[in-house]
Amino acid sequence: MKLKSISRAYSTRRGPLYHNCQLRAPDDQPLCTCDPKKAQWYIERGLGVKISENPLVVRLNFEPAGRPQVEKDDGKFYLLERHNICVVCGKGESYIRKNVVPHEYRKHFPDILKDHQSHDVVLLCLECHRLSNLHDNALRHILAKEFNAPIGTERDVKVVIDSARKIVRNAAGALLRSYDGIPKNRIEELESIVKNYFNIDTITTKYLEDAANMDVKIWNENYQAHGLKVYEVYEKLGLVKLEQRWRQHFLDTMNPQFMPDCWSLTHNIYRMHLKMSQYPLDHSERVKYKIILVGSEGTINIPYTPQLSGETTPVTSCLNSKDNKLT
DSSP states (O other): OOOOOOOEEEEOOOSOOHHHHHHEOOOOEEEEEEHHHHHHHHHHHTTTEEEETTEEEEEEOOOOOOOOGHHHHHHGGGOOOOOSSSSTTTOOOSSSEEESHHHHHHHTTTTTTTTTOOEEEEEEEEHHHHHHHHHHHHHHHHHHHHOOOOSHHHHHOOOEEEHHHHHHHHHHHHHHHHHSSOOOOHHHHHHEEEEEHHTTOOOOOHHHHHHHOOEEEEOOTTTTOOOHHHHHHHHHHHHHHHHHHHHHHHHHHHHHOOOOOOTTTTTTTTHHHHHHHOOOOOHHHHHHHHHTTTTSOOOOOOOOOOOOOOOOOOOOSSOOOHHHHHO
């Protein structure tokens, strides 16, 4: 299927997305990368000292809540230097943030799959971004058909317009605003529209004002957004499957040549297993991880394994929301 060209305005970034400043533990082990503002925040509050200017590296003077090595490649990804280039063609200017898993789906995810997670945010040049969006629309329509989650139909519209009432409103508005400038035959047409709607023989100013101010919107009680409908299906199957489907789609359709090291289809799976294991078997939090990993209808057997001292996960407070959070 040949993709049609579309015209749409995009706003490219004025500055780099990745600054690759680094926070380190007191023993100099890297903890995470962040932007200069966040690194400076630790210095100004006496929580760390600057040990390098370019690149900016800050060593914390307190023991962090966790170390990233526990999460293996899932944690290592957030330590590595990221390049401000298009991940598809390598172009180093006029790039735009690309959500590999579109926001219309991810916005419904639990916070543990959104907070401080920049894995599925990449940079694309303008042309690659446009092409990628075209391919995304193709997958969206596949998902719409597969899960009965329509796009762009009355079922997928929160509000519809009553066209008949809109004609009456426009006619009344025209008579109130521009009566003296309207030809006589047109005045008769407009008045006839209002008379027929109210079933009256004589128009008063009150009727015109009521018609001109009438609400022509009809709220669709059956409305359910496409993204939410798809999310609810994968809530039963496992949210990581939806993540992986979009990641594979991006790789297949765009064939990116400059993806970050440690970027993977299975990112977050090991981390989610690890997190789930740290809760007792009867803890309510385990339900969230079950939905993420296998869905509400799946089965999973992850024993309770309390974390040992020093085997905690990375300090989320050191991850800058601008660089590492999806909203």
